[in-house]
Amino acid sequence: MKNTLFALLLAAAATAGAQSPAPGVDELVAKANHAAYYQGKSGRARVAMSIKDAQGRERTREFTILRLDLEPAGDTSDTFAGDQDFYVYFERPADVNKTAYLVHKHVGSDDDRWLFLPGLNLVKRIAASDKRTSFVGSDFFYEDVSGRGTDADTHELAETSATYYVLKNTPKDPKSVEFASYKMWVHKATFIPVKAEYYDAKGEKIREAQALEVQTIQGFPTVTKSEMKDLRTGSTTTITYSKVEYNVDLTEDVFTERYLRNPPRAQLR
């Protein structure tokens, strides 16, 4: 009897939850995208990456990343999901020390990317247009780091649980990507995508991303540790973000050739 009562109470609670306005799929996708890539108007983080191959050999990367949202002035809607600038300053391993990488991310078209090679003092334009290639040799793709355009896929709400909205995403242009679909678990309260599973055309799981740790920083729930597994190669990359800061003092000129050649010390701290 006691158990039945408890169950009823829970059912009532679930009912209350279900009756509160659940977001539509588009809104949900927009919010998840925002929570993952657009918190604050700008950001800075120190990133430590550990790449472990199937044999257990580990390689590391350390860099600082700066981000600026190119929001129209006066936009206070907090729903911006447009172009962004990224600046990545590498410190480890030794062979990429002081290498700088600049991305002008364009939603819906190819990004512009530059690489600064300090030994030659050379600013090189990067021809790579495929956003689904490895980022600095890790299991994360460029797109995992800078965001995949929400227009690139069709989205369905596959299920809703007490904790998650589960989205099934199917690419509009299947030939442009290595997967046939992916499933994403979006945390209901924060809209943080907690897990993503990528499937090939045979329905086999090929990649798996998971948030391992979240901290609230300046009021923004922030993934501070995440992991990407490539199930075909057996390789796993773990990213740890530290010294995360939002709404840092960044202007667009930091994301130009001037600062590629001479790193913005004050902004990198």
Place this chain on the structure above:
Amino acid sequence: MRTNTDLAVKARVFAVGLSALAALAEDPPLPLGLASPAAQPTASAEPALPAGLGVAPAPAEPALPSGLGAPAPSAAAEPALPTGLDAAPKDGASAAAPPSERLLPDELSGFWEARAGVRLQNAVHEKEASIGETRLQVQFDKAGDRAAVKVVSDFLCDPVLDRHTVDLERGDGFLDLRQANLLLRPAEFMDLKLGRQINTWGTGDLLFINDLFPKDWNAFFIGRDDEYLKAPSDSAKAAFFSDWANLDLIYSPRFDSDRYIDGRRLSYWNGQSLVGRDDTVDADTPDDAFRDDEWAARLYRSIGAYEIAAYGYNGFWKSPAGVDPATGRSTFPRLQEFGGSARGPFARGILSLESGWYRSLDDPDGDAPFVRNSELRYLAGYEQELMPNLTGGFQYYVEQMQDYGAYRRALPAGTNPSDEYRQVVTFRLTRLLMGQNLKVGLFTYYSPTDRDTYLRPNVNYKIDDHWIAELGGNIFVGERDDTFFGQFEEDTNLYASLRYGF
């Protein structure tokens, strides 16, 4: 196609329907999300919430990540600043960066390497070894907000050369000071860089038109790391920035020539025959400070994704481009240059266009037999990612001699004339393998007019975070001994290196 909103509505209706059932039935079925895992087919595949996202999730669900804590009640439609989240998460503690294993202070970095190479043909004019050196590069960086100091110095032992006296201009001896400069930011719109520095601009890939900063062709042809193609200059650089355009001005009080092919390391065509260590270049290098000076300027800006630039240079031909008939010594005639470039996305890759007008001031009419004629140079290049981790590049380059008629008339009898249009095409293929730790590349220069070829195969493997092994070659093929790449046929070499970075 069903719309997303439809789905959401259906999901909600379904949930409401279930709870209505729960209210009506005597022994109600548990609502979605609360049933036991076995009875709930969808939940079994759910991820565990990461640390921070949740309290005690249902067993089959993903565990919330640490930091996402207790699910905030119905925060769905609100901005993500829930008060309910601030209890659980903790700041900064768990995500501290892993302690660095470096023993050296952050200001110091560099590498040690050993590099050896051999000629593949009988070396008539040079030693069998093309390179055999060990090198320690130490880099010191110290930076504040408005000033930065940089010193990059190489210490090396190089038995291929017989002379070991330190010559910082030529890069001879056990010490090669690559950079030693002070960067200042006297105003928001201005940067100053003073001292020994390496400068690079222009859009070519291993082809240079408007970049008239010194190159080390010896290093390039014997298989040192690419960074050694650029030799340092002792200069003052002022860079001005504005919304309209940016301007770089570089002044070198004393001419810095290329580290050109002079026979000590690589054999070359001296005008009559192939020679080497037995007949090194005897050059009269302009070296009078503040009189034999160089100016280089670049005015540049971006228009959307496209970068455009205009360039100017006043100084000397960077490698010997004349002979003093009285002494027989090689000379560096005066040179003035103006040019422009554009670079930006095109089709699925990057297109580059560049041109320059080389004005040989000591031969204004092109009829001086011992001074190189003026030239127009053009370059068009395209690079594209062909598939993930495979990049291909192509360039077409032309040197057009001006006053060609005057050149032919003034040519000493018995000399093979150069073409009016020297053309070079280049191909680059770069493949990244094994998690981008193995790089296999081939860069090819081919001149249809000179009928010569220069191949630069290279295999580079990152053994771990510190060690890098490299194998490569410099292969010259030509029909004749007096063409640009053909003259180096005897210098064809293979090399290997091992580097430890710190």
